[in-house]
Amino acid sequence: MATAAQAIPHTKRTLTGARVGTLFRRWGLRGTAIVYLVAAIAVPAFAVVSQGFGDGMASLKSAMDTAGAWEALRLTLATSAAAAVINAIFGTLLAYILVRYRFRGRGLLSAIVDLPFAIPTLVTGVMLVALYGPASPVGQALQDAGIKVVFAQLGILLALLVITLPFTVRTVQPVLLELDTAEEEAAQTLGATHWRTFHSIVFPALRPAITAGALLTFARCLGEFGSVVIISGNITGRTLTAPVFIFQLAMSFKPQEAAAVATVLFALSFVLVLVTTRLTRLPTEVL
Amino acid sequence: MSVATADTDLGRERLHQHRRRRLLHAALLSVSLAYLAVLLLAPLAGILWVAFRHGFADIAQTLAQPDVRHAFLLTAIIAVITLVVTTVFGVIVAWVLARQRFRGKSLLNALVDLPLAVSPVTVGLMAVLLFGRGGWFEPWFSAQGIQVIFALPSMIMVTIFICIPFVIREVAPVLEELGTSEEDAARTLGASSTHSFRRVTLPNIRWGLLYGIALTTARAIGEIGAVLIVSGSLQGQTETATLYIYRALEERQTASAYVVALSLAAVSVLLLGTIEFFKRRASRKDGS
Amino acid sequence: MSRSGSIRVEGLYKRFGDFVAVDDVTFTAEEGSITALLGPSGSGKSTVLRMIAGLEEPTAGKIFMEGEEHTYKSVQERRVGFVFQHYALFRHMTVRDNIAFGLSVRKEPKEFQKKRVEELLELVQLGPFRDRYPDQLSGGQRQRVALARALAPKPRVLLLDEPFGALDARVRQELRRWLDELHRELGVTSLLVTHDQEEAMELANTVVVMHEGAVEQVGTPAEIYDHPATAFVAGFVGAANVLAGHVAEGHIQFGDDRVAGAGHLEEGVAAQAFVRPHDVRLAGSTPHEGSVVAVVDRVSRLGWLSQLTLHLPDGQQLIAQVPKDETEGIVEGVKVVVDLRNAKAFPAEAQPEHAEAAV
DSSP states (O other), rough: OOHHHHSSHHHHHHHHOOOOOOHHHHHHHHHHHHHHIIIIIIIHHHHHHHHHHHHTTTTHHHHHHSSHHHHHHHHHHHHHHHHHHHHHHHHHHHHHHOOOOOTHHHHHHHHTTHHHHHHHHHHHHHHHHHHTTTTSSSHHHHHHHTOOOSSSHHHHHHHHHHHHHHHHHHHHHHHHHHHHHHHHHHHHHTOOHHHHHHHIIIIHHHHHHHHHHHHHHHHHHTTTHHHHHSSSSTTTTTTOOOHHHHHHHHHHOOOHHHHHHHHHHHHHHHHHHHHHHHOOOOOGGGG | OOOOOOSSSSHHHHHHHHHHHHHHHHHHHHHHHHHIIIIIHHHHHHHHHHHHHHHHHHHHHHSSSSHHHHHHHHHHHHHHHHHHHHHHHHHHHHHHHHHHOOHHHHHHHHHHHHHSSOOOOHHHHHHHHHSSOOOOHHHHHHTTTOOOOOOOHHHHHHHHHHHHHHHHHHHHHHHHHHHSHHEEEETTOOOHHHHHIOOOOOOHHHHHHHHHHHHHHHHHHOOHHHHHHHTTOTTTTTHHHHHHHHHHHHHHHHHHHHHHHHHHHHHHHHHHHHHHHHHHHHHHHHOO | OOOOOEEEEEEEEEEETTTTEEEEEEEEEOOOOEEEEOOOSSSSSSHHHHHHHTTOOSSSSEETTEEEEOOOOOOOOOHHHETTTTOOOOOTSSSSHHHHHHHHTTTTOOOHHHHHHHHHHTTTOGGGGGGOOOOGSSSHHHHHHHHHHHHHHHSEEEEEEETTTTSSSHHHHHHHHHHHHHHHHOOOOEEEESOOOOHHHHOSEEEEEEEEEEEEEEOOHHHHHOOOOSSHHHHSSSSOOEEEEEETTTTTETTTEEEEEEEEEEEOOOOEEEEHHHGEEOOOOSOOOTTEEEEEEEEEEEEEEEEEEEOOOSEEEEEEEEEEEGGGTTOOOEEEEEESOEEEESOOSSTTTTOOOOO
């Protein structure tokens, strides 16, 4: 009996010793992470999808039959796309001057570009209304000129542009920083003008980053609520966007219909986010 | 030594080239500044102007109102709880993602990105579907006598959902880049895992972590869409600062709305300062 | 065959803030020749090259190409071919498109572009690689493409900025030989920046030795080697022993010994004598006028020659390279009598970097 007990100790010790400790720690941590993410994210997400499409397409159909539904969807897609394009252009420009130009206040400018990450979207809406609404002299002047910003689609676009201001800038900036100016110098020695150099050498290198910025902008705009709900006036059929529409459905006790539309929107966004963050390995702040 | 002066042909050519370049610089700079002015700077000025039109006394008065103070307090409470939860669990998830390899990791990775793609109204909807009338978990909670929806718990939960990715996405890459060598060294010197985490890992991820925390705070303070759906908007009870602004605007109390909005804007500018500070420290660390 | 132009640089001066990178540089690169700008890193040679290309603007000075002043012309107008140390190939374009770029900028007809590209591909022997991308090529191949690209628009002048610096030793040798042949064939005026003196000596017709922004000497490789004008050139180009002493009656005196060659220096001044290792000759067994007695510290047999590490009575070290046969019976500790030939004397100043003789 004694010998038998002595014959086993080796295995016994390793199991009860350090290995158990690390095993537990490893699985303990992994388990915690998994439970956290599943409980906090997967379950709620699943709830929306299953509630929205639990009875097939019925909820979605019913939702889209509501007045202003299609217009809301179209408006959201259109304004998001417009914002993505404009953001791509100006974002590239901003990135270019922040990286390539030296001027006083460059650091401050860079910080200002990040401001939309810090400001609540609701406050953005309020700021825009304060300046461009009919109560302010600027707003009045615009209205006299026939340009309606508040309670109009232009206001929506403006709000989206503010919210997504940093996006393309932040995707393009690191790429520009890493670019080797030797290629551009080589192009110049071969006779290329400034513009030709940008077009043939710099732009192709930036294209993936610009595209990523545009796609992320688009995905972010699809779901924007806080600023749009303030500035658009939410006029059904005219300035009502999809997120506000979902909000209205939810508040009028039609959760399944809201869930159906919400699922469509978030599926589109999710795919875009996954694709672009994988492509550019971007840190979160952009969203 | 000969230097080209303006009255030589070559000197003129050189000045001409310089001038062209400077003109291009100036043009691009002006366009960029104009863009920023229209979108950000002018509106900021606008809100300042509206709020101050009513004078300092009015501002102080508004901010002293119990409703307003309670709203700020609630915002702070939610932000702090969100911060703590997302930081603690965020570091754990970041560690698991950066240091461990297992099947299904890419799925977990995708899950972390999910909240970024969801509109806040959808998040509010999720809470309603789970905890509202007829919701999946509602029966259990009402049996316990706990009010989740239209009360603080759900407001905290939706804010957490929205803020989950920030800390994780800032800390995980830093952990990956750091590698395990320092922690291994600590272990050979006899440090336990928690000890090595506290004395070795934590200082190394410090700036990325703080950056993520700053982003989380800004996002939590600014949340409106989701809390609007789950809060029930009971004035003085379940109203955050953003909800206060929303309701004040609806009730045409524009002055108070603007004052509170301005306060939040001021807080965000301060927060921006810390965000930029941590961001710079974080990127400097990895040698860029 | 394009007419190849000469390059003339006068009083070139470049300052970056407080730092003077190029200080009063003047030289001429003859039409059709290869001129090397030789110097250690930081000597300003790359800056001179970039100013000639137009990539930097001189603070003062003039640049002429084919007799015409180009000092403030834009890069594009100068029509120079430039080859970068790290190739700078357009990574998003194929080899073919890279080479054609200079032609496409000039809006040459497509047919002509195609023909010229094929010509150059054959010249650099990279025909099968025409549709590859730069990241699919080796370092040596990339540099050949870079050369082809620079030559495609028939530039009047070819500027090369340490073109082989990023390549490993064997590839460097091959490409050096290849560039030499290419130059013989094409005859384009070339200006080559390098820190490798072997390269400069092998390839160049004229060498401009630079140090800390200034020109130390301009001459043929033989002139630079045999008749260095300054202590720096004596120490930098080729191996050299440096003996410190002072001037006494036209000789440099160190300890009890002296070596001739200081006639041009002031009496009593501290000075240095530079003697090449192969100019330290074994001279029999009896000391005579002009010889020194040294003790052998180490004998290294290196194939056909032997390297003797000696030390002189006053403690200074001397390295001699002699044919193997002459060193029969010489071992450590033995005293030998040596002649120091062709000593170059200079006033004692800053130590040049390559004062130690090396094999």
